[in-house]
Amino acid sequence: MAPKSAAKRYGMAVDTRRCVGCNACVISCKTENRLPEGGFRDWIVQETWGTFPDLTMQIRSERCNHCSDTPCVAACPTGASHVAEGGVVMVNAAKCTGCKACMASCPYGARYVHPDGHVDKCTFCLHRVQKGQDPACVETCPTRALTFGDLADPGARVAQLLRARRHEVVKPEAGTEPNVFFLV
Amino acid sequence: MAVTRRRFIQIGGAAAGAAAVTGLGTRWWGLDGDPVPDPATAGDRVVPSYCELCFWGCGVLAHVRDGVVTKITGNPAHPLSNGQLCPRGAGATGLLYDPDRLKRPLLRREKRGDDVFEEVSWDAALNETAKRLEEVAERHGPEAVALFTHGSGGVWFKHFMKAWGSPNIGAPSYAQCRGPREAAFTVTYGTPLGSPEPLDIANARCITLIGSHLGENMHNTQVQELAEAIGKGAGLVVVDPRFSVAASKARYWLPVKPGTDIALLLAWMNVLVEEKLYDADYVARYTTGFEQLAKHVADKTPEWAWPITGVKPELIRASARFIGGARPASLVHPGRHTVWYGDDTQRERAMAILAALVGSWGRRGGYIAQEKFELAGYPLPADLPHHKGREKADLPKGGAYPLATEVLASGLCDATKPGHSLYDLKAWIVYGCNLMQAMPARRQLVETLQHLDFMMAVDVLPSEICGWADVVLPEATYLERDDDLSAPAYKRPFVAIRQEVVPPMYDSKPGWWIAKELASRTGLGAWFPWKDAKEYVRARLEKKGLSYAELAAKGALVGPPIATCEEEGLPVSASTADGKIQLFAKELQDLGFDPLPVYVPQEEGPPGSFRLLTGRSPLHTFGRTTNNRLLAEPYPENEVWVNADAARSLPGFEVRPLADGERVVLVNQDGIRSNPVRAKVTQRIRGDCVYLVHGWGQTAKKLRYAHGRGASDSDLTSRYKVDPIMGGTGMSVNFVRLERAGEAA
Numbered sequence: 013m014a015p016k017s018a019a020k021r022y023g024m025a026v027d028t029r030r031c032v033g034c035n036a037c038v039i040s041c042k043t044e045n046r047l048p049e050g051g052f053r054d055w056i057v058q059e060t061w062g063t064f065p066d067l068t069m070q071i072r073s074e075r076c077n078h079c080s081d082t083p084c085v086a087a088c089p090t091g092a093s094h095v096a097e098g099g100v101v102m103v104n105a106a107k108c109t110g111c112k113a114c115m116a117s118c119p120y121g122a123r124y125v126h127p128d129g130h131v132d133k134c135t136f137c138l139h140r141v142q143k144g145q146d147p148a149c150v151e152t153c154p155t156r157a158l159t160f161g162d163l164a165d166p167g168a169r170v171a172q173l174l175r176a177r178r179h180e181v182v183k184p185e186a187g188t189e190p191n192v193f194f195l196v
Numbered sequence: 197m198a199v200t201r202r203r204f205i206q207i208g209g210a211a212a213g214a215a216a217v218t219g220l221g222t223r224w225w226g227l228d229g230d231p232v233p234d235p236a237t238a239g240d241r242v243v244p245s246y247c248e249l250c251f252w253g254c255g256v257l258a259h260v261r262d263g264v265v266t267k268i269t270g271n272p273a274h275p276l277s278n279g280q281l282c283p284r285g286a287g288a289t290g291l292l293y294d295p296d297r298l299k300r301p302l303l304r305r306e307k308r309g310d311d312v313f314e315e316v317s318w319d320a321a322l323n324e325t326a327k328r329l330e331e332v333a334e335r336h337g338p339e340a341v342a343l344f345t346h347g348s349g350g351v352w353f354k355h356f357m358k359a360w361g362s363p364n365i366g367a368p369s370y371a372q373c374r375g376p377r378e379a380a381f382t383v384t385y386g387t388p389l390g391s392p393e394p395l396d397i398a399n400a401r402c403i404t405l406i407g408s409h410l411g412e413n414m415h416n417t418q419v420q421e422l423a424e425a426i427g428k429g430a431g432l433v434v435v436d437p438r439f440s441v442a443a444s445k446a447r448y449w450l451p452v453k454p455g456t457d458i459a460l461l462l463a464w465m466n467v468l469v470e471e472k473l474y475d476a477d478y479v480a481r482y483t484t485g486f487e488q489l490a491k492h493v494a495d496k497t498p499e500w501a502w503p504i505t506g507v508k509p510e511l512i513r514a515s516a517r518f519i520g521g522a523r524p525a526s527l528v529h530p531g532r533h534t535v536w537y538g539d540d541t542q543r544e545r546a547m548a549i550l551a552a553l554v555g556s557w558g559r560r561g562g563y564i565a566q567e568k569f570e571l572a573g574y575p576l577p578a579d580l581p582h583h584k585g586r587e588k589a590d591l592p593k594g595g596a597y598p599l600a601t602e603v604l605a606s607g608l609c610d611a612t613k614p615g616h617s618l619y620d621l622k623a624w625i626v627y628g629c630n631l632m633q634a635m636p637a638r639r640q641l642v643e644t645l646q647h648l649d650f651m652m653a654v655d656v657l658p659s660e661i662c663g664w665a666d667v668v669l670p671e672a673t674y675l676e677r678d679d680d681l682s683a684p685a686y687k688r689p690f691v692a693i694r695q696e697v698v699p700p701m702y703d704s705k706p707g708w709w710i711a712k713e714l715a716s717r718t719g720l721g722a723w724f725p726w727k728d729a730k731e732y733v734r735a736r737l738e739k740k741g742l743s744y745a746e747l748a749a750k751g752a753l754v755g756p757p758i759a760t761c762e763e764e765g766l767p768v769s770a771s772t773a774d775g776k777i778q779l780f781a782k783e784l785q786d787l788g789f790d791p792l793p794v795y796v797p798q799e800e801g802p803p804g805s806f807r808l809l810t811g812r813s814p815l816h817t818f819g820r821t822t823n824n825r826l827l828a829e830p831y832p833e834n835e836v837w838v839n840a841d842a843a844r845s846l847p848g849f850e851v852r853p854l855a856d857g858e859r860v861v862l863v864n865q866d867g868i869r870s871n872p873v874r875a876k877v878t879q880r881i882r883g884d885c886v887y888l889v890h891g892w893g894q895t896a897k898k899l900r901y902a903h904g905r906g907a908s909d910s911d912l913t914s915r916y917k918v919d920p921i922m923g924g925t926g927m928s929v930n931f932v933r934l935e936r937a938g939e940a941a
Contacts, residue, residue, distance in 0.1 A: 030423040032411035032441050034814035035830045039283040042826065043267035046235045049829065056830070060439075064839065064879045065451045069444035094230050104230040139234040152270060154280045154416050155423030 020098035021080075022136055023163040023191035024150075025173045026073050031157035033058055033071040037149035044137065044148035048127045053134040054149055070196070073149065073158060074182065076101060076122035076134035077190030084114035084123070092130070098162065099191060100138050105130040119186035136160065163191060237266040243697040244271050244751025246682050248348060248674035249284035249291065250817040251369070252276060252392065253682045254416050255752050256285060258675055258697040265289050265675055265698055274752040275417075275688045276392065282414040283815045283827060290826030291656065291673055292701075296900050298658050298670030299702035308645065311663035311897065318705065318713070325667050326717035328650040329360075332623040338362050339586045340622040342608045346629035348694065349671060349707030351680045353627045353654070356711045359723035361583025364621060366590060366605035368634035371924050376534045379599045379922035380544030383781045385557060386771030388601055389530055392566075392686055396761065397421035397529075399561040402522030404433040406457055406547060407531035411441035414814040415532075431522070433515045435460060437809060438837065438887055439880035448515040453506040454807050454885050454928060455537050455798035461546035462795060463501035464516040466493040468553050473520030475555030482768050483552055485780025485791075492792045504795065506882075523554035525561025537798055538917030538926035541599070545781065546793040552777045558768035564760040566685040569753070572739035574732050577722060589617045590923075597923035598787050604923045609635060612644050623650040627707070628671070632660035633819045633891060633908070636916040636927050639868075654710060657823060658898035670704040677706030678729035681736060689755035693733065693747045708732070789921055801931025802865060804847040806838075807885040808930045810909045819891035822902040833906035834889040835874040836862060838934065842883035843875070846934060859937035862886070862907055864930050866914045870907035872937035886932060 033056045041053050054075035061068050078101050085093045085101065092108035095101055103114075103123075108130035115123045115131060126132040137147035141160075145151070150158040161170035174193055181190040239259030247254045247268075255274020259267045268288045272279035301321035306312035316324075332340050338361035343353055346367050357365050370378070378388035397403060398421040410422050422442075426432070431447035434440065435457065443449040452460055468474045469490050479486050498509035498516075505512075519526050528551040534540050556562025590607030591597060593616065597604065609631070611617035612624070635641050645651070645664050653665035662668045671677075679694035700706065708729040715724045726732040734744045747753055759766040770777045785791035801807060815831040816822060822833075838846075843854040854860065856877040862870040871893050881887055893908025917926040 027427075029426055029445065032419060032423070032814065034411070034414050034419070035283040036281060036286055036814075038830050039286040039815075039826060040267070040269070040281070042829070043286060043289060044235065044237055046237060046266075049825070052829075060444075060878075060880060062879065064439070064841070064882070065449070067439050067444070067449075067879055069439065069441075069880075071441065071444070096230060096232065102230060102232070105233070107230075135232070138232045142232060148267075148269075151279070152281050152286055154282055154414070154419050156280070156420070156427075157423065 019164060020162045021164045021191065022078065022098035022100055022141065022160070023170055023193065024136070025159045025170050025179065025193050025195055027157040027159070027195040028070050028072055029195065030155040031071045031073055032155055033073075034154065036152045036154055037073045037158065040148045040152040047132070051124050051126060051132060053132070072194055074120070075149070075192065077120055077182065077188065077192045078134075078136060079188035079190050081187060081189045083117040083119070083188060087113040087117035089113060096138060098141075100136050101133070102135055102138070103131050103133060105132075119183050119188060236261060239266065243695060244273075244749070245674065245694050245697060246274070246692045246751070247281070247285045247288065249288050249821065250414075251347065252415050252417070253348070253684065253692065254281060254285055255692055256281065256288070257751070260697060263698065265292055271751045273750050273754075274692055275686060275690050275754055277416055278420060280416065280420060282416045282419070284414065284817055284821060285416070287815075287821070287824055287827040288675060290824035291821070292675050294657065294823060294825070296657060296823055296898055297702065298655060298662070298668060298704065300670060301703070302668040304666045308666070309642065309664050313668065318703070321667050321669060322713050322717055325652050325714060328666065329623055330718060332649050336620065336622045337585065338583060339364060339589065340620065341625065342366065342611070342621045342623070343625045343627065344368070344605055344608065344629050344631060345627040347627070348674070348679050348682065349677070350627045352708045352711035353625060355723065356715055356720070359580075359715055359720040360718070361585050363585070363588040364590065364603065364608055364611070366603040366608045368605040368629055368631065370602040371600070371604040371606045371922070372535055372634055372636070373533050375600070375602065375922050375924040376540035376919055377530050377532070377544045378601050379541045380548050381530065382601055383599065383783055384545060384548035384552070384778050386773075390685060392417060392684060393530060393532075394564050394566045394685070394687070395527060395529065396561050396564045396687070397527060398424045400425050400522075400525050400527035401430050401561060402433060402519055402526040403430055404435075404519055404526070404528045405442050406435040406461070406528070407534060407536075408529045409436065409440040409442055409811050410529070412814050413532070413812050431518060433519060437882045437885050448511065448518060450507045450511060450515060451882055453504070453882070454809060456505040456795070458539065458543050458546055458793050459496070459501045459504040459795040460507060460512065461543070461550060462493050462496035462793065463498045463505075463512050464519065465489070465546075465550060465553060466496045467498065467513055467516035468520050469493055471517070471520070473517060474553040475523055478524070478555035478768070479553065482770065482777050483779050484774065484776040485778060488780040489549065489792060504797075519550075520554060524556050524559040526554040526556055527562050528554070528556065535919070535924040536926050536928040538919050538929070539796060540919050540924055540926055541921040542790060542793040549779050549793070552779060557770070557777060558762050558766070560761045560763040562761070564687055565758070565766055566687050566760070567689045567758050568685045569683040569689040569691040569755050570740065571681065571683055571691060572736055574726060574735050575739070577725060580722060586619060589619055589621060592617055597919075597921065600922045605631075606635060606925050607923060609641060609644050612647050614647060620647070622648060624648060624652070626651065626653045626661050626665065628655060630659040630661045630819055632895070633910040636910070636913040636925050638911050639914065654707065656704075658896055659819070660894060660896045663896055669710055670702065671710065672700035672704040672706045676700040676704065677708070678733065679706070679708065680729065681733055687758070687760045689758060690752050691747065692752040695748060784921070799929070805865065805931035805933045806842075807928065808862070808864070808909060808912055808932050809885050809887045809928055810890045811887060813889045816889070816891055819894060819902070822891050822894060822905065823899040825901055828901060833873070834892040835876040836860060836907065836934070837876045837878055837881045837887035839881050839883040840877050840879050843877045848935060854934065854936070860934045861937050862912055862932040863935060864912045864914060864932045868912055868914050870912055871904060873907035875934070886934075
């Protein structure tokens with residue numbers, strides 16, 4: 013059930029035609045969020061089909077899908093995993109015991125265990141979004157492949173892109189209703 | 197606020213709803229809410245500068261919090277970054293805080309190359325350097341000192357060389373990189389291209405990449421424009437033996453046999469001429485030699501090229517029609533690292549001619565005009581004694597490479613071998629370039645080094661070349677130093693500032709300080725009248741009425757717009773002697789070279805071997821960043837790409853075929869063996885070549901992360917083929933076979 017004030021539903025469109033898989037999103041996320049060595053909140057996937065020389069490849073900058081149906085939140089025994097403003101899925105480090113139930117339930121491998129003992133993941137840089145800024149990955153992307161915004165606002169660029177372009181989500185069969193979409 | 201009964205119910209209702217979602221109601225009454233944590237990386241100070249993680253020079257904003265640089269973001273005011281950065285730029289803190297940085301000046305104590313040094317004071321290091329350089333000058337003349345340089349701080353050492361009196365200043369970025377391209381475009385259009393290249397990628401409707409893996413090669417602005425062009429519906433034609441990132445986005449991918457690009461280019465021109473797809477009006481007005489060209493390509497049909505290149509005639513035709521159909525906004529990208537087979541100037545000539553046939557020189561979506569932001573030099577005293585010495589020594593005795601437009605770094609190495617050149621070089625200053633990986637034939641280079649009386653290395657990290665130096669001077673990273681202005685020619689002329697974001701760590705010093713100190717200890721202090729780099733930059737700016745404070749605050753100033761192409765009112769022109777684009781190059785003919793590009797078959801490797809090809813990872817700048825632990829996280833070491841079908845029939849792997857991810861050793865035609873390296877068994881490459889990202893296999897032990905990691909393509913490049921036109925060292929002429937790691941040969 014959507015909250016009554018229902019306004020925002022944050023989401024992202026990743027343009028696989030523009031993305032070159034350079035990892036600028038990954039590095040800027042690491043410095044923006046002070047991620048520990050070996051910890052990633054976003055990552056690059058290059059998926060190739062076919063045999064030489066008839067090949068196709070899709071390049072995706074992936075992260076937590078901030079699903080509308082959140083198995084991770086359902087699996088969390090302490091309430092650390094929760095849905096915050098705009099549907100952003102967050103982990104409250106203070107409440108997290110590092111039990112990894114959320115990690116087991118996430119179909120996307122979007123979470124990792126921080127050396128401080130809690131689970132960590134993409135926050136859509138909510139601390140920036142609250143100040144009216146884009147997430148760090150979006151800000152730096154040299155190909156402008158990433159578009160972040162409010163899916164519930166028909167005027168938002170992300171919503172316009174999703175209306176105009178064919179798009180997919182990762183593992184739709186998981187039924188989690190991702191809010192990160194890949195423009196193909 | 198008083199809590200009314202009504203309000204109370206509302207709160208309770210909301211909390212119950214939340215509890216239903218989260219499963220456990222610890223947030224009842226909202227007593228322990230879930231805060232949005234702020235990682236606190238936004239700077240309490242934000243300092244604009246320009247990047248040095250590669251040589252593109254993007255504008256950055258360095259965020260400083262409690263004296264620590266927390267993150268680097270793109271400066272929206274800088275035309276090369278437009279607010280966005282590549283991963284290397286974003287990963288600069290990995291360099292600044294690299295625990296393996298050079299920390300104090302070092303003096304060599306053991307045999308050269310043993311990498312045994314003693315930490316000394318700056319005074320001791322600089323006095324020793326001054327003494328040794330003066331000894332060399334006394335015995336062999338000041339020209340016997342050579343400078344190898346790469347990077348913005350090199351400016352100060354070039355100035356030192358001018359004061360010292362030596363013309364021997366070289367950068368591997370010419371004869372080991374873009375040199376053939378510069379020679380070819382100078383012959384054809386009368387001007388080299390330089391960096392950033394004068395390309396209007398964003399407005400191209402067709403982008404042809406032949407020898408450019410843009411997207412893996414992260415020259416920020418070019419990648420931004422490539423994405424913009426793709427977004428606007430441009431089509432890509434990509435010629436690459438490997439299914440590169442760019443190839444995956446291409447309308448036409450031509451997996452050409454390595455070494456046959458000229459044949460393909462001639463076949464494309466054949467189609468353009470035969471089917472009259474070229475711009476006849478443009479060719480008639482602005483070019484010379486079309487008749488000879490048409491005759492030259494008349495029999496170079498796609499059918500002729502097919503057995504040579506392995507590309508089917510219908511694919512050659514279709515891609516040629518697409519290239520011709522998009523003219524004049526049909527951009528043939530000139531590439532950058534162009535030293536492959538020793539006939540590289542001719543290949544680049546073919547590309548330059550193709551660009552002219554589609555009328556893209558001087559047109560929107562093609563090659564456009566760029567200008568420099570107008571600046572003044574620092575006013576030097578009028579009475580400086582200029583040394584009028586011998587000419588540069590980079591060419592062999594008797595002369596060669598008539599169209600070299602810059603000093604050959606490889607030529608300076610050769611001139612260090614006794615009796616090779618006009619005179620012998622006896623001392624090197626190596627600023628910020630690891631020659632051990634920049635040069636081919638590492639083992640030859642090691643022998644060459646033994647002929648030196650003295651070598652000084654200035655670097656940020658203890659790179660391989662530092663291990664061979666007599667004096668090693670630790671430079672501050674770009675985030676810890678002021679430097680000269682950056683104002684390359686660009687379609688939006690601009691000037692950018694480099695400024696000290698945080699003070700130098702350890703006992704490192706900025707390049708300007710090192711050069712000035714060296715000058716004052718060698719009696720050349722008058723050449724360095726500025727107090728420091730800040731004062732130097734301020735004087736340059738103020739002479740033109742520009743405000744230092746404004747530039748320091750903004751990071752970059754952009755000049756008024758200029759006309760860049762015919763569509764903006766700038767007539768098409770070439771800077772050649774007769775003002776025409778030289779399709780047929782009489783200049784080459786007069787020098788005894790082919791006036792039109794000719795395909796000459798390359799030597800094949802021994803049976804069972806693969807041609808070794810190299811390229812880049814978007815996360816790294818050659819070997820310079822392999823020790824950067826931040827950038828290494830997503831890409832810790834290179835891997836050797838092997839075609840999946842070839843992997844099934846590898847000699848020596850009959851019993852158990854090579855599996856993806858297995859470690860192998862590469863052995864080249866001269867028996868040189870690589871470190872064990874992971875095999876990437878893939879459909880994404882032809883079966884007659886293997887591919888390594890350049891820069892790994894570092895032998896410098898003090899680079900504790902990078903040392904021994906991955907395979908060194910440089911070491912396997914024991915052979916090279918010199919371009920007779922301009923002296924470039926073609927390096928894709930080596931062949932390797934694979935052995936399973938751990939199985940002795």
